[in-house]
């Protein structure tokens with residue numbers, strides 16, 4: 648059984664990956680993971696291939712995912728890790744528990760799902776880690792969120808090098824601002840800390856670019872020329888300047 652697995656498929660980019668990926672490629676089954684079962688069931692009705700709904704909180708229930716893999720012994724053609732969340736705001740506005748939860752989901756759960764899935768992958772299999780443009784620089788007022796995404800970038804690139812011999816591809820997908828439910832949560836704690844967003848993408852646009860770059864076998868995918876230029880600048884300018892530019896945009900300097 649050749650399957651695709653997508654976490655965070657109940658909304659935003661994960662759901663869009665499910666739509667675009669299954670329109671472009673054939674799989675025996677798609678496994679979709681998130682906490683909201685009703686959303687996943689709705690997606691299942693929309694798609695034309697067999698879909699297995701796994702309503703799991705990935706910060707607490709990865710052992711159930713491991714048990715299912717062990718029972719089914721699937722061949723995993725592609726894993727897309729899109730579960731994640733962010734909280735924006737000043738260091739003393741974001742509750743400590745939210746900071747811990749971001750690390751648990753964006754870092755620990757992503758590593759757990761990746762490591763648990765790898766034994767079921769063979770030559771030609773692919774892993775797409777939904778990362779972020781904030782992975783490339785320290786981001787005041789997104790300090791923990793940005794750090795979780797820097798972790799994903801480092802982990803994914805190193806893992807890609809290790810998996811080269813097994814011919815398994817790993818790509819870190821690093822979009823800028825994408826209009827999704829992400830901001831319903833991110834802005835709960837933000838107050839007036841983050842007020843400026845330079846350019847918005849739709850989930851459709853971002854995902855199209857991610858899948859295109861995956862086909863091109865890129866190690867890191869950054870949608871749009873503006874964001875590529877930003878990454879270039881960030882890599883070459885002193886970190887203090889980069890943070891000051893961001894703070895100026897947020898009218899904090």
Ligand SMILES: NC(=O)c1ccc[n+]([C@@H]2O[C@H](COP(=O)([O-])OP(=O)(O)OC[C@H]3O[C@@H](n4cnc5c(N)ncnc54)[C@H](OP(=O)(O)O)[C@@H]3O)[C@@H](O)[C@H]2O)c1
Pocket residue numbers: 654655656657658659660661680681682683684686703704705706729730731732733752777778779780821822823824825826827828829830
């Ligand atoms: N939107 C942006 O501007 C942007 C930019 C760069 C990167 N990203 C990254 O893109 C990824 C997808 O975000 P999005 O923009 O598509 O936001 P979204 O619409 O809020 O999607 C987040 C997904 O994560 C799932 N999720 C949250 N907590 C979970 C948990 N404990 N266990 C399992 N699944 C969980 C949610 O499903 P349930 O609530 O049903 O569990 C949802 O399906 C995230 O990693 C985010 O950091 C977003």
